[in-house]
Amino acid sequence: MRTIRLGVSSLLLHKLRSALTTLGVLFGTSSVIAMLAIGEGASEKAQAEIRQLGSQNVILRSVKPREDFASNQQTRVNSYGLTNADYARVAATFPGVGRVVPVREIYEEVRRGARAMNPRVLATEPIYREVTGRKVMEGRFLTDQDERAVANVCVLSDEVAHYMFPIEAPLGHTIKIGGDYYTVVGTLMPRTRQRSDAPAAGEQTQAEVFIPLQTGRKWYGNLQVKMRAGSRDMEEVELHEIVIEVENAAEVPTVAAAAREMLGRYHETQKDYEVVVPLEQLLLAEKTKRIFNLVLGSIASISLLVGGIGIMNVMLATVTERTREIGIRRALGAKRRHIVTQFLVETVVLSVGGGLLGVALGLVVPLIVEHFADMPTVITPTAPVLAFLISAGVGVIFGLYPAWRAANMDPVEALRHE
Amino acid sequence: MSLSQAGEIVAELENVSRVYRMGSANVRALDDFSFAFRRGEFWAVMGSSGSGKSTLLNVLGCLDRPSSGQYRVRGTPTSDLDDDELSDLRSRELGFVFQSYNLIPQLDVLENILVPLFYQDDPPADGEARARRLAERVGLADRLHHRPTELSGGQQQRVAIARALVNDPALILADEATGNLDTQTSLEILKLFDELHAEGKTIVLVTHEPDIAARAERVLRLRDGRLEGVVENRLVAP
Structure with missing residues (x-):
């Protein structure tokens, strides 16, 4: 608990930087949710149209x-x-x-x-x-x-x-x-x-x-x-x-x-005829939907990845900038794992913060799209949860290396750092 | 002030060498150095730059390991301790006072004083009360929730001293503790060290200023990583 409070206060020391870093994850998370919602909506629409033809019907048509x-x-x-x-x-x-x-x-x-x-x-x-x-x-x-x-x-x-x-x-x-x-x-x-x-x-x-x-x-x-x-x-x-x-x-x-x-x-x-089977189209649409979701999801995940790299970049800079602080803490008895925890907590706070805001934005964007672009969107309950967990995971993964670097500094060198 | 009688050995160096590689040459910052610091002593370490003062301080502070020889803190050999155990030793037995105060900027005075306890495996329950008492002891009772940036240099160094005392260390290591302060403030800080000495604390103060060294009970002179001599100050604090 204390560590989290400490992490937050370190982040508040650089409000603008923290906010900008958070943006990367924010947009990543929200785009994952929005993309999935739009994808889901489009496929539901296609399926509804096919169902209109009657999923139990076989239609023979003159061509x-x-x-x-x-x-x-x-x-x-x-x-x-x-x-x-x-x-x-x-x-x-x-x-x-x-x-x-x-x-x-x-x-x-x-x-x-x-x-x-x-x-x-x-x-x-x-x-x-x-x-x-x-x-x-x-x-x-x-x-x-x-x-x-x-x-x-x-x-x-x-x-x-x-x-x-x-x-x-x-x-x-x-x-x-x-x-x-x-x-x-x-x-x-x-x-x-x-x-x-x-x-x-x-x-x-x-x-x-x-x-x-x-x-x-x-x-x-x-x-x-x-x-x-x-x-x-x-x-x-x-x-x-x-x-x-x-x-x-x-x-x-x-x-x-x-x-x-x-x-x-x-x-x-x-x-001079064709046989239309809505059920076959329905199955095909299911398959298309899976591919569609996968593609949209991966595009969005890439933006999340970019957000994660942004976090790592900032944390590496932070670690360098706070070399002296690391030296002081080590001199005063901090173990390596204390330092790892400290920086990891900071990255996770950043990414989870971004993730939460991103989920909020991700829930709003589909509504806007639906209103202005007249495209149906469907938010499945798993999408926000998934996006949030991924963003938190991104924080841990991209925080590990900077934290590890911080923890493995030589205390003497770190104290000498200006 | 009389010389203190021989107490328990708190820090002991036995044939300690510390060798750095500088390009192809080896530099012996400490060369087969042996010495013992006893409880209640107030030492100043003097020597020109490159004499090995800083290396001695780093070894004493368990921040650096000897290349050879043995260093014992209260009888515990440090050579076979791993990084975590050394950290633990620092948080329990050592107190640091640095030239540039080295407070943590995002923490207030009270929190800064508490940092060493935060890293102890089994922190004392009365930590915060202890920190408040120490803040009062160094004259900062009314600044408990100020940030370091809101304090003068002298006040910051007082916080640092309180921080060095919070874990009731066996040894207080001060590195040019007055180097960044004006004469008046330096005197105040030195007075604080005198008081601590009077209370029976063991202090090692590294300095290159003879005036400051003169305030200590004894002066240890280093040259080229070897003991040059020991001076016993007869001067008594004004």
Whole structure:
């Protein structure tokens, strides 16, 4: 106790120097915590986005094959993608499969009066909502009744509802999709957070309009025209997406493998589909997270190391400067270990002080980052503890050599030192 | 003041040599030197620079080891003591007073006086009371919590003397203790040494000033690391 008080009073003798030395450890510690918090936050975000796709789902998607032949024609028809036959096969033959949802995408503009936008217009079945875990905000989702009646009804995602109906409630109003009018029967809650910047495979546009699958088939057919600058693209796609819900998460890899194999057999000519497995992405994201944390952690640890070297530097200078004091103490009966303890205590006080302040700063920085940079951050309870212990350890390790040097001075020489 | 009668030997040098290497040459700072200091004696050690005064003081203070020969403190041979045991010996048996006071700047007067006890393996319980008494004894009772920088040179040297007494040492070693002080203050410090001597303390005072040496009971003259002679002062303190 006394030794600590003594150490503190020696440090207070050089307030500015001690403060500056502490800064090194302070920034080191806080950057370790902040880096880990940002890393953790980023990976949680990625994982949340993948979970949105449904970790128990396997998604089959139509992909336009690469145009490897000369495409100087102005108009041509591209026929590709998943077929209704694929859907039937998946629904009929897969083991462990719960529900299978077919999705068609319709490339039409959505209008209401002067307002127009280009959301994803999806023609699908009522169970789509349950399988993808979307929630209804107002009204209802599509029903089997709508399917049977081939009704002109639609459900809007939050973004579309807001844009199309800035003032009034959307329910009961009509919007125009392409050339037809649809009655709005429901709106959906926004997804958990933020626009997606996850890897392309999971990419989803938030603005969505849902119509019954049969309605979509009836009015738009399989052949769709996409207008592009200077050219028209004709596409013939039966189904854009098939969402397979697997009842038991353990069977996701089996189902994914089976789907790949089956599609491979029926789509030999061109690779016009992809199989997206959110669970696989989740596992990959876990792995990425570990690497990410490791990299960020090491960068931060380097700054902590630099802080430690700073401490050692100052302590070496201090030892030289206080050579005479060491000589006096030795003459008055101090043993080597007393001198070691004295200087070690000083370094540890410096580094622990810096560490504590660093933990405080490290807890604040993520909040600032979250507020201004709109990045989610997560502070795991272990991070501050870990950072603090490392900073204290840095003090001991980098204090040992200066303390050892001090203790091994010749008392006679030390006393003679000016 | 009469010569003190022969007491117990507190520090004894037996054929002590201390050889330094200076480049290729060996310098014998102490050359086969034998001497004994007895309890209650007040010695001044004199000699020109290079005569071996400082080396003698360092050996007596267990800060330096003889190259050959034996040094005993209260009968304990020091040659086979390790660094820790020598430190322990210093903290129990020796008191130092230096030319430049050598107080520890970050400690106040009381704490400075207590330093030797702090390093004892088994410090006395009444350490602080003892330090307060000594501070009073050297006339600094009202300065207990001042820092060394707030004291005059004479006051600092008084603190140093109190510090040298706190462990009730067998031997007090003073190295040019008045060298940095003006005449008036020097006299005050010397008076303090006289008093300590009168109380029966054993003191070895290294100096190169004959005036100062004249205050001691006996003077030991060194030349080239050898004993040149011993002078018994008949002068009595004024």
